[in-house]
Amino acid sequence: MENFYALAFILSCLLNIYQGVLAIGINYGLQGDNLPLPSDAIATLQSRNVPKIRLFEPNEDVLTALKGTGISVIIGTRNEDLEPLAIDSSAASTWIQTNVIPYYTSVNIICIAAGNEVVPGDLAQYVPAAMQNLDSAMTAAKIAIPVSTAVSMQVLSVSSPPSQGVLSPDAAPIMNQITTFLASRRSPLLINVYPYYARAGDPANIPLDYALFEDTATGVPDGSLTYHNLFDAMVDAVYAALEKAGRGDVGVVVSETGWPTDGGIDASIENAKTYVNNLIEHVSSGEGTPRRPGKNVETYIFSLFKEDLKSEGIEQHWGLYYPNLTEVYHANL
Numbered sequence: 424m425e426n427f428y429a430l431a432f433i434l435s436c437l438l439n440i441y442q443g444v445l446a447i448g449i450n451y452g453l454q455g456d457n458l459p460l461p462s463d464a465i466a467t468l469q470s471r472n473v474p475k476i477r478l479f480e481p482n483e484d485v486l487t488a489l490k491g492t493g494i495s496v497i498i499g500t501r502n503e504d505l506e507p508l509a510i511d512s513s514a515a516s517t518w519i520q521t522n523v524i525p526y527y528t529s530v531n532i533i534c535i536a537a538g539n540e541v542v543p544g545d546l547a548q549y550v551p552a553a554m555q556n557l558d559s560a561m562t563a564a565k566i567a568i569p570v571s572t573a574v575s576m577q578v579l580s581v582s583s584p585p586s587q588g589v590l591s592p593d594a595a596p597i598m599n600q601i602t603t604f605l606a607s608r609r610s611p612l613l614i615n616v617y618p619y620y621a622r623a624g625d626p627a628n629i630p631l632d633y634a635l636f637e638d639t640a641t642g643v644p645d646g647s648l649t650y651h652n653l654f655d656a657m658v659d660a661v662y663a664a665l666e667k668a669g670r671g672d673v674g675v676v677v678s679e680t681g682w683p684t685d686g687g688i689d690a691s692i693e694n695a696k697t698y699v700n701n702l703i704e705h706v707s708s709g710e711g712t713p714r715r716p717g718k719n720v721e722t723y724i725f726s727l728f729k730e731d732l733k734s735e736g737i738e739q740h741w742g743l744y745y746p747n748l749t750e751v752y753h754a755n756l
Contacts, residue, residue: 446706447756448475448495448723449743450679453482455730457746461488464727467748468494471756477678477723479539481522490529497613497678497723498522499536499573500553502546508537508556509549515556519564532568535561536613536678540575542601543593551600558608572601573613573678576621576657579664584645585714588660589667602670611721613678614661618653619698623688629653631689635682636701648713654680654702659714674718681725684751686737696752699724699743703755724754 451464458464465488468476477497478485489496500508500518507514523532537553538546550572558570576582578598580591590598605612622634633640634653642649643656650656658675665673682698683690702722711718729742729751743754 446709446719446721447473447703448477448497448721449473450723450726451476451478451485452726452728452730453479453485454732455728455746456732458728458730459746459748461485463748465489465492465494467744468727473756475533475721475723476727477536486522486526486530490526493531495531495533497534497536498532499539500557502538502541505538505541505546505549505553509552512556512559515553516560516563519557519560519566523561523566523568524564527566527568534610534613534676535568535570537570537572539573540577540615542572542574542578542597543591547594547597550597551604554601554604558604569608569610571605571610571613571676573615574598575615576617576661579660582657582660584643585650585656585659586645586648586663588663590664595668599668599670602665602668602673605673606670611674611676612661612665614658614675615679615725616654616657616661616677617680618657619682619689621653621657626688631694634689635694635697636705637697645713650713652701652705654705655712658720659712662712662714675720677720677722679723679725681741683737683740684742685740690737690740692752696754699752700755 461484469492475495479499480501481498508518535557537557538550541547542550554570554572561568578590578594579588581587581589618634622629622631630640636652640651642651661675665671682695684692684695706720706722709719711720726741728744728746729739731739733739742751744750
């Protein structure tokens with residue numbers, strides 16, 4: 424019997440490690456005119472044992488390259504498609520027939536994201552209906568893939584300290600509809616979490632080592648909890664806001680996070696390497712956050728490539744790789 428419990432303990436530890444490793448993915452953006460062939464990019468991801476990627480919009484070449492690889496993928500809809508997807512159920516059916524049906528038997532599609540960072544805003548009104556129509560279209564096609572949406576920290580009016588996290592008045596009505604849908608499907612909310620921008624916006628009050636997960640960071644108390652990095656604090660602010668909205672049963676996936684290598688305050692290759700590798704170690708540990716200890720935080724690094732068609736400045740400097748597939752810096756994937 425003692426041997427049985429010892430074996431069970433070892434298997435439990437191995438499972439936690441495995442789940443932690445699977446918690447890391449990468450955003451694959453396509454806003455560049457010099458990017459490598461998707462087949463080459465996917466081969467590089469395979470060589471690094473990257474288990475998950477996120478696409479901001481469906482791309483036939485990328486999805487074809489993913490076939491048979493075992494790499495999981497979140498597929499986003501374009502923001503400009505939200506209105507037709509919301510007002511016309513046949514548009515949602517066509518979207519699923521075009522972007523899911525040809526691939527789902529050989530590509531592990533794990534989520535459809537209806538839009539990116541449109542709440543609050545003019546397009547926010549279309550998100551709940553777009554989610555519902557996409558979900559109904561997949562139900563009709565007998566496909567079970569979760570539907571969600573990706574939001575930024577702008578959906579909160581208060582995020583510090585984490586326990587005071589609350590949805591903003593502008594975002595709350597739509598977020599209540601979104602989270603009601605997610606709770607009914609037991610699906611997670613996708614959140615984009617950028618300690619970099621918080622630090623850049625308030626460097627006098629947010630220490631760099633706290634934003635970079637460094638061991639030198641001084642713990643920040645919040646009631647009975649203590650935070651040792653800004654990433655956990657931001658994630659837990661979202662959890663607190665969901666709890667206050669009566670949706671503590673909705674989980675979160677960090678659909679974007681990263682650190683730029685140039686173009687702004689504290690943007691450097693050294694800081695990006697420190698942030699990303701400390702992030703990987705933290706998320707892969709499976710320790711969760713102070714508010715959700717032991718709960719893996721599935722996280723997607725932004726981004727795979729430097730993309731030269733993005734706005735000049737900081738937006739072009741988030742990639743782990745140059746377009747020629749050489750590393751900007753080494754990430755411990």
